[in-house]
Amino acid sequence: MSDSNSSEGNERHPDCTAFKLAMRSFELNAWLAASGAVYVIALYLVRHHPYWGPGWKSAVSLMPMLPGLLFLRTGLRLLKEMDELQRRIQLDGLLFAAMGTVIVGTIINVFNAHGLAGWWPAQGLQVGGTYMTMFILWSIGVTISRFRYC
Amino acid sequence: MKNKLRELRAERQWSQGELAEKLGVSRQTINAIETEKYDPSLPLAFKLSLLFKQPLDRIFFPGAD
Numbered sequence: 001m002s003d004s005n006s007s008e009g010n011e012r013h014p015d016c017t018a019f020k021l022a023m024r025s026f027e028l029n030a031w032l033a034a035s036g037a038v039y040v041i042a043l044y045l046v047r048h049h050p051y052w053g054p055g056w057k058s059a060v061s062l063m064p065m066l067p068g069l070l071f072l073r074t075g076l077r078l079l080k081e082m083d084e085l086q087r088r089i090q091l092d093g094l095l096f097a098a099m100g101t102v103i104v105g106t107i108i109n110v111f112n113a114h115g116l117a118g119w120w121p122a123q124g125l126q127v128g129g130t131y132m133t134m135f136i137l138w139s140i141g142v143t144i145s146r147f148r149y150c
Numbered sequence: 151m152k153n154k155l156r157e158l159r160a161e162r163q164w165s166q167g168e169l170a171e172k173l174g175v176s177r178q179t180i181n182a183i184e185t186e187k188y189d190p191s192l193p194l195a196f197k198l199s200l201l202f203k204q205p206l207d208r209i210f211f212p213g214a215d
Binding site: 083085 | 191
């Protein structure tokens, strides 16, 4: 739709922007899935090869960082391409996730320290638990923020 | 902050989606501004000002708290 007042020459077509955002979201989810898969594989390899040296074990354990870094790069690009309200919603979600993870982690650590966390399978949240908690809280935070602005 | 974006849009018979397209933002952003749940950034406010050919203080004004 053309309008003499709009600066269409400088801006991308909205359909193109929507498509690009959808593709970027898909890419983001793909890297997240890849990180999860590599994490499970790394965990399996380290547990089933106890004779490996600490250097080798550390290297394998850090393998999920590679797709994780690509996830981060895609996430930052996606954030840059969003409009200002969408960016605000995502930042609200991230802040909710970060603060929530600190609170959940602190509670579990305190319970652990005083022997009240017998139901919890590990000492503290650990790496996988931290990622999972952050992801769940980010989803909740984004949903709350979307409702706030709709 | 209060605004008369809905009135200005209605005068031109644009839908929220059409206005969003002209500004390069999502329809949700237009809706949030119109319902005064979200105050736009200065660049977006200037885009609105240019699009509606109205000074900023004719579109946005402080509301009674």
